[in-house]
Amino acid sequence: MKKILVFILSFLAAGCSSSYIKIDVKLDQSYIPYFSGNPGRNNYADFILKDTLTFAWQNEMYGSFGFNAVVGYDSVVFINDLSGKIFAFNIYSGKRAGQVKYRGTVAVSPLIHKTHIIFPVSDYNGPGTTIYSYDFTRGSERFKYSFTGKILSEGLVIGDQFFFVTESGTVHLLDQTGSLLDSEETEFYTHSIPVMNKDFVYWGTDRGAVLRYDLRQKSLNGRIWISDFPLEDGIIYNGIYYLMDSQGVLYAVSLDDFKILWKIDSGKKSLAAPVHDNTALWITAQDGTVLMINPEEKSIIKSRQYKEYFNTSPLVLANALIFAAHSGNLLVVDKESLDILQEIQFDARMKLIPVLFKGYLFTGYDSGILQAYKVNTNQ
Amino acid sequence: MKTRLLLFLLLFIAGGELSAQFYFFGRNKVQYENFDWKVLKTEHFDIYYYSDMDEIAQIGAAYAEDAYSYLKTEFNHVIFRRTPLIFYNTHIHFQQTNTTPGFIPEGVGGFFEFIKGRVVIPYNGSLERFRHVIYHELVHVFMTTRLMRIANDYKLNTERFPPLWFVEGLAEFYSTTWDSRGEMVLRDAVLNDYLPGIEDIYSISGTFLMYKEGQAFLGFIDKFYGREKILMLLNNIWMFDSFKDMLEYTLGKPLSDIDREWKSYLKKMYYPLYDNYVNISDKSAIINKVGFSFSPVVKHNEKSTQVFFTGNLDGYSSLYLIEKKEGEKQYSSPKLVIQGERSPELEAFHLFDNAPGISADGIIALSTKSGASDAIHFYSTDESSIVALFSDESLVSISSPSFSSKGDKVVFSAIDKKGYSDLFIYELSSEKLIRITNDYYEDRTPVFSDDDQEIIFASDRTAGANKGYINLFRIDSNGLDIYYVTDQPANIEAPRLVPGKNGLIARADYDSVDNFFFIDLSRKNFQSVYRITSFISPVFDHWLIDDTTMVFSGFENSSFRLYEKSFSLTDTQFVISPLKISSPTWTAGKYTSEIARQEIYYENEYTLDYAQSQISTDPVYGTSGGAVLSLSDLFSNDNYFFLIYNTAQVQDDFLKSFNIALTRLNLSERTNYSYGIFHFSGRRYDLRDTDEFFYERSFGGSLAFYYPLSKFDRIEANITIANSDKQVITGVVERKALLHSNSVSYVFDNSLWMPSGPVDGMRFRFLLGYTTDVKYSNVNYYTVITDLRYYYRLSLRSALAFRGSLFFNDGKEARRYFMGGSWDLRGWPRWAIRGEKMWIQSTELRFPLFDQIRVTTPIADLGFFGIRGALFWDSGGAWDKSYETSIGSIGGGIRFNLFNVIILRYDVGKKIEQNYTKLQTGLFYQFFFGFDF
Missing domain, CATH: 2.120.10.30 (TolB, C-terminal domain)
Known part of the structure; x- marks a missing residue:
């Protein structure tokens, strides 16, 4: 009997893992604080890719990603898992630096504020969510804040404040201690990621309206109707908010006067945010088409259809595009010719949007496989 | 527990002479055709078809790939596994498929089968209906794989599954436009006030009306809440255990309010029709x-x-x-x-x-x-x-x-x-x-x-x-x-x-x-x-x-x-x-992609159907365990069953206490056959043996044939050879035998069933058998079984049911039959009456008792439907060498079909004893489960 007990206990012990992240890090000014790393959410990196991607490491989380991306600080990247965990990995070795687990789901990338990660955990069986702030240098929680609603779109760090919108359209603005600065019901369901420009936050809604939130006044103060269809994720570039609706119409909204500047029907359905590379807009469509659009002429310059299914934005570099196709391929494509330079095949759905951080490209696929590639760029 | 499990397994797996008293009537799924299957491989599908259906298969392949392109965008989901599509050229051929074990009614247009992920579709002459069914079933494929993905991603159990109305409504919504058949049932239900709302839609579960109300309701959501809400109802399934809670969260209001809006919408749409149309x-x-x-x-x-x-x-x-x-x-x-x-x-x-x-x-x-x-x-x-x-x-x-x-x-x-x-x-x-x-x-x-x-x-x-x-x-x-x-x-x-x-x-x-x-x-x-x-x-x-x-x-x-x-x-x-005169010229698109297309002949591809293991422990018998698994080919024509179980009580007995059975069942041709080998060993309690409780080690093989003469009758033949080493008291009372059993049967069944049992038609079995010990001559008996059940219809839902059965074994170490209990001689202790010869007669009046009983509580509403009643008279007798006494019972009872899973039975009556000379004082009360005879 004793032997059986020891066997069972050791079996359980091996299966359990500790739930904390405590890492020594150096102060980092160039970290990725939230999904895409910039308030306009533009997934463009002004680097020239010199070589093909070189596989560095992979690690398995035994979980699943959402359609988001890693965030990074110093030598660590963080990523969420849909079964309620946040993982930290060393970017050089690929070793797991820690994890925290909660009962619920973390559907969005964590935010990084100084040495804290801030992330919402949505209930599995109920309408609630709790936002946690976790100090990853001390391995302890700083605050938690609970409310009714589900967070399914990425949050924003604005100075020492954190901005979230629930799926049902309620805004929550917290300070760094977790105190609620503002909560406002918009009554518009949304699956569009909030983007920020100057002191305003913008996002699209499922009813086709764009909302504007004033961070100084801490209130919603603008709404324009631009479509009859749900709006997808968008980006801000040079004071213009670019986003598509579910029927493939691309809108350019001027943020100065908060009006539609122009729109064009791409003829392709897309779920991803466009990317602006200082010259053109790049759009990935669900049927595997990539389009390059001239925002000045409001026209499609070129396009190419691949045998893929795209539902996330590419990483756009100065001379290349990198796609994580949900149909199971990581593609590196020449920006000029749109020819495939490198194709890495997986027999699984790609989930994480490719992100560059400290010379590595991070991406991931089902089920919970995080990969890093060494990237040779001109920086 | 252990011996009962072993008994169950023995009865289930072993061949003829062990299973004489328990048999199956039933109609036959006749394999009239010998399908020469070919495979058309497209980018995402393996399409199985036969004989001259090449052109229809190519058109179906084009529909399937179009559906894939459309649905992957709608569901934001890709499927990596190649999906098998099985096409039959008519519904008549489709009814012969073994991919589903039961009979397929004429109203079934196709199905998606979960275990092997097969889609099985009959063509019925109309390309548009064919396209519709292909899209419909592929929606099921996308929905199911998407839900499995969500369960995996969020580490949830796979029991979070939408209700049937949503599953079928979703498939109709994405596969077809609203048509006259849907309009027919929905309009009639609204105008005659029998359409249940979404809260009560379970009451029409499985009906065509449910399909169409589901489709129409999703159309209503599309129109008033936004098309994106429909897939949100699928994607949000991780948020709540209850689909109702999730639906209310997604649409932003209580279901009762949504239902009220839904019904108002329908009434506004249909009631004004009376301005221009009449009943x-x-x-x-x-x-x-x-x-x-x-x-x-x-x-x-x-x-x-x-x-x-x-x-x-x-x-x-x-x-x-x-x-x-x-x-x-x-x-x-x-x-x-x-x-x-x-x-x-x-x-x-x-x-x-x-x-x-x-x-x-x-x-x-x-x-x-x-x-x-x-x-x-x-x-x-x-x-x-x-x-x-x-x-x-x-x-x-x-x-x-x-x-x-x-x-x-x-x-x-x-x-x-x-x-x-x-x-x-x-x-x-x-x-x-x-x-x-x-x-x-x-x-x-x-x-x-x-x-x-x-x-x-x-x-x-x-x-x-x-x-x-x-x-x-x-x-x-x-x-x-x-x-x-x-x-x-x-x-x-x-x-x-x-x-x-x-x-x-x-x-x-x-x-x-x-x-x-x-x-x-x-x-x-x-x-x-x-x-x-x-x-x-x-x-x-x-x-x-x-x-x-x-x-x-x-x-x-x-x-x-x-x-x-x-x-x-x-x-x-x-x-x-x-009127234009010229001949019509539209043509159907076919799958022509040369890169991915291959056409080959099908060769058996076997995959696992199910596997289950069990470990049990108790203070008397110790710990034992075993597993069963089954695998079959893509069409479930060729099936293998494997059982392994160990009943050892001490370490030394481990090797000799393995119970193993391997059986192959082939259904591909008109004559179905099975054969297998087995080794069973352990103590068991066997009512059919005069020694009742003993240790037996038995190994051998069996062969069986089933030839359907038509859907209603068949001939069965069984041969079993088993080496049997029986020990009642080790070293004192033992018996060895090399048993050879043969039996041949004729079975007829055209009965019509109601929820708790047959009410019309007839069932009949006649069996002749012979069992002998070819080595030691310790066993030698012949068997005759005649079992006739006739159902005389009195009205739509009531009948007079009659059963007359004779079980006859005669010879050396003949096995016994047994009766008693709710399944035959009611009122008598279950299986307490035994004999090598036995007869049973039952006459029963079957009738509907309560159509519906509803219980409304603050927490939930409960509905009980189709409760039936019975008045019966049973009689019978059992003997070994000389006939002793006839016994019987009279009484009444109720039967209740619980969710089509189990029939609950409760009988009350009096036993008739001592050759019908004495009635029991008092009453007996008997509760059990099982269908009427």
Whole structure:
């Protein structure tokens, strides 16, 4: 009997893992604080890719990603898992630096504020969510804040404040201690990621309206109707908010006067945010088409259809595009010719949007496989 | 626990001589065809088809790939695993599939099977229906894989699954537009106030109305809440255990409010129809309202009007007659003319879209399933018998036969082995079959023109602006040019010529449901369509008594009834427009991608069906455990079952205490066979053995054959050889034997079942067997079993059931039979009466007791449906060498079918003892489970 007990206990012990992240890090000014790393959410990196991607490491989380991306600080990247965990990995070795687990789901990338990660955990069986702030240098929680609603779109760090919108359209603005600065019901369901420009936050809604939130006044103060269809994720570039609706119409909204500047029907359905590379807009469509659009002429310059299914934005570099196709391929494509330079095949759905951080490209696929590639760029 | 499990496993796995008392009646799924399967591999699918269906398979492949492209975008989901699609060229062949173990009703258009992820679809002559079903089943595939993905991503159990109305509604929503059949059921349910809301939709679970309400409700969400909400209802499944909670969260309001909006929306849509339309029964006389009535034909003379019609009035689809003599106002009650579904010659009447025909001299042409394919039976109304039969091995399905004016020819629609639905003429005197059309357009409901030189028929070959609609066409009987009769944005079919007028009456769905219209044929270059009826609910097949009176089938208040109506052809002109003459030219796309396409012959591909293991421990027997697993090929034609179990009580016994059985069951051909080997070892309690509790080690093999003579009867043969080493008291009472058992049986079953057991028809088994010990002569007995069960129908839901069974073993170490308990001799202790010979008689009156009991509580509402009652008299006797006493019981009971999972039974009564000389004092009360005999 004793032997059986020891066997069972050791079996359980091996299966359990500790739930904390405590890492020594150096102060980092160039970290990725939230999904895409910039308030306009533009997934463009002004680097020239010199070589093909070189596989560095992979690690398995035994979980699943959402359609988001890693965030990074110093030598660590963080990523969420849909079964309620946040993982930290060393970017050089690929070793797991820690994890925290909660009962619920973390559907969005964590935010990084100084040495804290801030992330919402949505209930599995109920309408609630709790936002946690976790100090990853001390391995302890700083605050938690609970409310009714589900967070399914990425949050924003604005100075020492954190901005979230629930799926049902309620805004929550917290300070760094977790105190609620503002909560406002918009009554518009949304699956569009909030983007920020100057002191305003913008996002699209499922009813086709764009909302504007004033961070100084801490209130919603603008709404324009631009479509009859749900709006997808968008980006801000040079004071213009670019986003598509579910029927493939691309809108350019001027943020100065908060009006539609122009729109064009791409003829392709897309779920991803466009990317602006200082010259053109790049759009990935669900049927595997990539389009390059001239925002000045409001026209499609070129396009190419691949045998893929795209539902996330590419990483756009100065001379290349990198796609994580949900149909199971990581593609590196020449920006000029749109020819495939490198194709890495997986027999699984790609989930994480490719992100560059400290010379590595991070991406991931089902089920919970995080990969890093060494990237040779001109920086 | 252990010995009971072992007993169960032995009974389940081992061969003939061990399983003599427990057997199965049941109908047979007859493999008439030897399908030579081929595989067409496309980018995402492996498409299995056979014989000459190449063209249909290529068209189906194109539909499948189109569906994949469409659905991956809608669901934001890709499937990596190649999906097997299995195509059958007709529904008749589809019914032979072993991919699902049960029988497939005629209303099933295809299915997605979860264990192996197979999609199985029959083609039925219509490319549009084929496309619809392919899309529908692929929605299930996408939905299921998406849900599995979500469960995996969020680490949830896989029991979070949407309710059936949503699953089927979603499949309909993404696969088809709203059509007249959906409109028919939904409109009728709303206007007659029997449509349940979404909160109560479980009450119509599994019905066509549920499918269509689900589809319509999702259309309502699309319109008022946004199309994106529909997939959110799927993607948000991780948020709540309860689908209702998740639906309320996603739509942002309580379900009761949503239901109220939904019902208001429907009422606003349908109630105003009464401004322009009327109920069928308000403008027509109901001439039969018993059961479900379809497809009438009329024999009319100055003395009487006889209406023959196909229908289902008692659970079997059959041909009936109602009659009105000259001077009478009412038609008679329905009289059975030809009973269907009881014999192989008349195995199934296809009630929908299959009208009979009648000649001027009273010969009815009726197509039914007859063995491997359909046949046309010619029934003489004068002689009251079937006088001729037509079938052809190249034609699988036949429908809508119609006579020429002279009665010497019959034109009909049939599906051949290519899957084409085309027109044929059969000349009765010469027995010559002539093919009229030969293409993949669906041609149906043909009739001869007045002069018998042309055939007018409905077809989906409409091209141009009205492509996709079914219109009327004409072709000369030599099968040369085809001309439009109508070219309308409506589905027009089932034409019948109006006597004395140069025109016909057909049904058309201009009003979203079918009404009757007169088509003027006098001007070949123009189409003139005149309205005959403005009914709010649809009509079906009709027959003209004369040029002012018709008999027809209509759907109203969830019933299919027969009506008679007078009509006039002087109503308002409806449409008149030029008619194009040129032949239709649309073509179906085929899968042509050369890169991914391969065509090969199928070779058996085996995969695991299920695997289950069990470990148990108790203070007496210690710990034991085992596993069962099953694997089969893609079509489930070739099945392997493997059982392993260990009953060792001490370490030394471990190796010799393995119980292993390996059985192969092959269902691919008409003769099904199985064979296997086994080794069983352990202590067991066996009621059939005089020693009852003993240790036995038995190993050997078995072979069985099952040959279905028809759907209703079969011959079974079993051979088992087993080496048996029995120890009652080790070293003291032991018996060795090398047992050889043979048995042969004849089984018949055409019974009709209600929720708790059969109420009509008959079941019968006759078995002869012989068991002998070929090595030590320790065992030697023969077996005779006769078991007859007859059900005499008293009314629609009640019956007098009779059972008479004789079990007879005679010889050395003959096994015993046993009875007692709720399944046979009620009131007596279960299995307490035993003997080598045994007889049982049961007579039971079965009737409905409560249709519905509802209990409403603050927490939940409970509904109990279909509670049935029984009054019974059982009697029997069991003996070994000399007969001793007869015993019995009388009493009553109730039966309740719990969610189609288990039948609960409760009986109360008195035992009859001592050769019927004594009644038990007091009553017995017996609660158990199981179907009625």
